[in-house]
Amino acid sequence: MAKRFKNAVGRGAEAKARGVFRFAALACVAGAGWATCALASPVEVTYWEKWTRFEGEAMKAVVDDFNRSQDKIFVRYVTMSNIVQKTLIATAGGDPPDLAGLEDANMVSFADKNALTELDGYLKDAGISPKIFIPVLLSRCTYRGKVWAVPTTPATTALHWNKTMFRRAGLDPESPPRTIAELDQMAEKLVIRDKSGKILQMGFLPPEPGWWNWAWPCFFGGRLWDGKDKITCDEPACIEAYKWVQSYARRYGAGPVQIFQSGFGNFASPQNAFLAGRVAMVIQGVWMYNFIKEYSPEMQWGAAPFPVKYSKQYGISHAEADVLAIPRGARHPKEAFEFMKYVIAQGPMEKLCIGQRKFSPLMKVSKAFYAMNPHPALRLFADVARNPLTFGFPQLTFWEEFLDEMNFAFQKIWMLEVTPEQAMADVKRKMQKRLDRELRRLRRLGLEQ
Amino acid sequence: MKIGKEGRWALLFITPWIIGFAVFMAYPVVVSFFYSFCDYSVLSKPVWIGLGNYRDLLDDDVFWISLRNTAVFAVFSLPLGILFSLALAALLHLCVIGKATFRAIFFLPSLLPIVANAIIWLWIFNGEYGLFNYFLKGVFAIQPVNWLGAPNPAMAALIILGLWGVGYSIVIFLAAFQEVPTELYEAAELDGASHFGKFRHVTIPLISPVLYFQLVMGIIGVLQVFATPYIMTGGGPARSTLFYTMYLYDNAFRFLRMGYACALAWILFIIIVTLTWAATRLSSRYVHYQGG
Numbered sequence: 001m002a003k004r005f006k007n008a009v010g011r012g013a014e015a016k017a018r019g020v021f022r023f024a025a026l027a028c029v030a031g032a033g034w035a036t037c038a039l040a041s042p043v044e045v046t047y048w049e050k051w052t053r054f055e056g057e058a059m060k061a062v063v064d065d066f067n068r069s070q071d072k073i074f075v076r077y078v079t080m081s082n083i084v085q086k087t088l089i090a091t092a093g094g095d096p097p098d099l100a101g102l103e104d105a106n107m108v109s110f111a112d113k114n115a116l117t118e119l120d121g122y123l124k125d126a127g128i129s130p131k132i133f134i135p136v137l138l139s140r141c142t143y144r145g146k147v148w149a150v151p152t153t154p155a156t157t158a159l160h161w162n163k164t165m166f167r168r169a170g171l172d173p174e175s176p177p178r179t180i181a182e183l184d185q186m187a188e189k190l191v192i193r194d195k196s197g198k199i200l201q202m203g204f205l206p207p208e209p210g211w212w213n214w215a216w217p218c219f220f221g222g223r224l225w226d227g228k229d230k231i232t233c234d235e236p237a238c239i240e241a242y243k244w245v246q247s248y249a250r251r252y253g254a255g256p257v258q259i260f261q262s263g264f265g266n267f268a269s270p271q272n273a274f275l276a277g278r279v280a281m282v283i284q285g286v287w288m289y290n291f292i293k294e295y296s297p298e299m300q301w302g303a304a305p306f307p308v309k310y311s312k313q314y315g316i317s318h319a320e321a322d323v324l325a326i327p328r329g330a331r332h333p334k335e336a337f338e339f340m341k342y343v344i345a346q347g348p349m350e351k352l353c354i355g356q357r358k359f360s361p362l363m364k365v366s367k368a369f370y371a372m373n374p375h376p377a378l379r380l381f382a383d384v385a386r387n388p389l390t391f392g393f394p395q396l397t398f399w400e401e402f403l404d405e406m407n408f409a410f411q412k413i414w415m416l417e418v419t420p421e422q423a424m425a426d427v428k429r430k431m432q433k434r435l436d437r438e439l440r441r442l443r444r445l446g447l448e449q
Numbered sequence: 450m451k452i453g454k455e456g457r458w459a460l461l462f463i464t465p466w467i468i469g470f471a472v473f474m475a476y477p478v479v480v481s482f483f484y485s486f487c488d489y490s491v492l493s494k495p496v497w498i499g500l501g502n503y504r505d506l507l508d509d510d511v512f513w514i515s516l517r518n519t520a521v522f523a524v525f526s527l528p529l530g531i532l533f534s535l536a537l538a539a540l541l542h543l544c545v546i547g548k549a550t551f552r553a554i555f556f557l558p559s560l561l562p563i564v565a566n567a568i569i570w571l572w573i574f575n576g577e578y579g580l581f582n583y584f585l586k587g588v589f590a591i592q593p594v595n596w597l598g599a600p601n602p603a604m605a606a607l608i609i610l611g612l613w614g615v616g617y618s619i620v621i622f623l624a625a626f627q628e629v630p631t632e633l634y635e636a637a638e639l640d641g642a643s644h645f646g647k648f649r650h651v652t653i654p655l656i657s658p659v660l661y662f663q664l665v666m667g668i669i670g671v672l673q674v675f676a677t678p679y680i681m682t683g684g685g686p687a688r689s690t691l692f693y694t695m696y697l698y699d700n701a702f703r704f705l706r707m708g709y710a711c712a713l714a715w716i717l718f719i720i721i722v723t724l725t726w727a728a729t730r731l732s733s734r735y736v737h738y739q740g741g
Contacts, residue, residue, distance in 0.1 A: 110492070262576030263575065
């Protein structure tokens with residue numbers, strides 16, 4: 001009995017020991033498993049992007065390629081509406097995404113407030129020269145001599161014209177205007193009115209689509225800011241540009257033209273002035289092809305550099321870009337840059353740009369790129385981007401305010417309420433004061449350029 | 450004061466609300482007052498500049514434009530809105546066939562989301578194809594007006610549009626009408642009062658607390674008008690419909706001048722408080738509460 005008891009105790013102790021051992025072994029396995037998992041599980045990089053539809057799908061395909069190409073980093077692509085405000089708030093709150101797809105227009109104010117991670121060091125360590133980008137696009141991502149983002153899909157603008165409307169008006173559909181004077185002459189021939197004098201069709205309208213009201217001086221050889229300490233929107237070339245704008249309101253009547261304009265629908269709709277065949281010539285970006293294809297697929301159209309006042313400037317354009325940036329305070333900046341590095345390599349970048357029907361922001365382009373990209377006028381947009389005179393918006397921290405003032409002045413000019421001289425003098429007065437204050441601030445912070 | 454067991458339970462149950470109020474209302478209100486004295490961009494630390502933002506406001510012509518636009522909108526929109534909803538409620542209070550259906554129809558527009566409503570009215574006010582112009586031309590032979598493309602018509606369009614959403618006010622007025630004791634109408638009738646006389650001398654005094662409520666809520670509402678003009682005109686043409694809150698939003702989120710936006714917000718707060726106080730002072734003379 002005692003022996004049996006002893007044996008039983010012994011068996012119990014043995015069982016207990018075996019249990020402890022098993023537990024220890026399991027713990028070891030679990031621990032090792034966890035450690036292996038921790039070591040092997042990829043770092044998750046959060047990437048906020050504004051695109052949806054085919055543009056979003058194009059970037060998603062590149063993200064998927066990257067995720068498949070390696071197992072250390074997993075990029076989680078999140079489509080985000082109102083991305084600028086959300087990135088701003090998330091960055092201020094200390095919990096930003098690792099990557100944010102912003103626009104070049106946001107760069108200066110974000111960089112100025114130190115809300116982005118500077119990329120020069122990362123690019124240098126990776127052996128990537130910023131010179132791989134088309135200069136004007138790189139300049140969109142550079143502020144105070146430092147690179148704060150990389151361009152992804154760029155855009156330039158050009159004159160789009162409706163060949164059918166040209167033909168009907170007796171104009172050569174293959175010869176778009178090259179100078180402002182030619183533009184005005186052709187525009188005049190394209191105007192159609194009904195018996196009562198109501199405008200039914202116009203050749204060209206300076207406020208359509210109204211996104212670059214500030215940029216007209218650039219086609220007249222003017223500029224809004226000298227790049228240093230002077231606002232120059234009142235210089236003669238700028239005044240001349242807005243006199244030209246006003247000449248359309250005077251020639252066709254401010255009231256009748258405004259009523260004609262009010263009949264236009266949203267940009268992305270068949271009621272768009274150009275897509276509906278109501279205005280024969282319009283300044284638009286590289287993306288216009290996508291909308292023509294969707295809303296007016298039968299249209300015969302062409303794209304050419306926008307006409308200029310002086311023919312020697314012919315071939316200039318306005319450039320802008322979608323950019324990829326790492327917000328300040330991102331948890332995985334190194335891994336985020338790895339993805340960035342992947343995107344700006346020629347292969348993935350061309351895949352992205354083909355998917356979005358845009359040209360590549362890289363200087364080097366493969367031979368197959370233009371053949372594979374369905375956009376028929378893509379070379380033109382890429383060529384004007386390489387023109388050394390091509391410009392972006394002035395890189396001022398208060399550009400949004402400046403833009404509002406320019407739009408306000410433009411509308412007053414268009415409604416014949418002020419002369420271009422008065423309007424530009426008002427903008428100059430306000431914005432010079434703003435610039436002086438900004439320069440004082442930079443001086444105080446020791447950041448003067 | 451001693452809090453009993455029941456009181457402690459009550460406190461426990463309202464704690465989530467108190468925390469929510471403290472975090473999402475009280476704290477932002479207090480810090481916004483502090484930020485209004487700072488140069489603050491959200492992304493960088495606030496720098497104390499004293500009355501700098503308030504001084505800049507006095508010198509900012511867009512601030513004055515937005516204030517003037519808001520005042521013009523309020524002066525027309527508020528009385529028109531109250532009169533319109535009062536008149537409709539009075540009609541809907543009459544004993545007619547299908548009264549309930551009519552009430553539902555007049556309430557329906559209030560259920561529409563603001564954005565959908567604004568987009569519909571964008572087309573109704575369209576200068577070339579708009580239904581409103583067809584109506585004016587057909588009924589009054591008025592030539593087409595470019596409603597949203599010219600400064601004065603744009604403001605008028607927004608005021609007219611404001612009348613579209615009076616459904617809630619109508620419901621409140623209808624409820625108030627039902628509270629008026631019928632014997633007072635009978636007494637007035639015996640004294641030979643006309644329909645208008647009864648409305649003027651019986652209904653209006655007895656619904657005056659509701660009128661006062663509508664006035665105060667209206668003041669707060671019209672001074673904070675934002676979504677509809679933001680969608681329909683974006684403040685244009687040439688800032689003719691740029692309202693105060695739109696300029697505040699632009700400063701906060703487009704220009705990243707959060708300190709300046711906070712100063713704008715506090716000025717608006719002071720204006721609303723002053724007007725509400727004035728309305729309350731007036732109310733003591735004109736508002737009659739039943740039973741005391």
